[in-house]
Amino acid sequence: MISDALRRARLAACSAALRSTSMSPLNGLPLFFSYGTLQHESVQLSTFGRRLNGQRDELLRCEQSLVRIEDPQVVATTGRTHHANVTYNGNDDNRVPGMVFEITDAELASVDEYEVAFLYKRVAAMLASGRQAWVYVHAHCAPDGL
Secondary structure, eight states: OOOHHHHHHHHHHHHHHHOOSOOOOTTSOOEEEESSGGGSHHHHHHHHSSOOOEEEEEEETEEEEEEEOOOHHHHHHHSOSEEEEEEEOOOTTOEEEEEEEEOOHHHHHHHHHHHHTTTEEEEEEEBTTSOEEEEEEEGGGSOTTO
């Protein structure tokens, strides 16, 4: 069990590391990074109505973690007791693999709707490729204000 003080310190570190003020890809379309279910074609089809083309990339100074699903209906529907998550740890050697996708603003809004149901928030992050992208983290690790 993590103490409240340690949890607050991790939240502050996560917020500082993942937050960014500039999100302007060269062609103006948003980028988002998926380390979980949005990499799956079936989820892309149900969320966007199309299969996304993406490139492999990595989220820096983070590690994979799990978040317990508290809603029994979600557990029954998904057959899973935990959601994938990432946790910032500041270690330069740690990276979380995934895919980065270029999507429209309307599609980004669809991702917001998909993720909010599971208590995830969108934050900006720097990827190993040097690109900035939106990434969704569980609300316990997301900065306030997003």
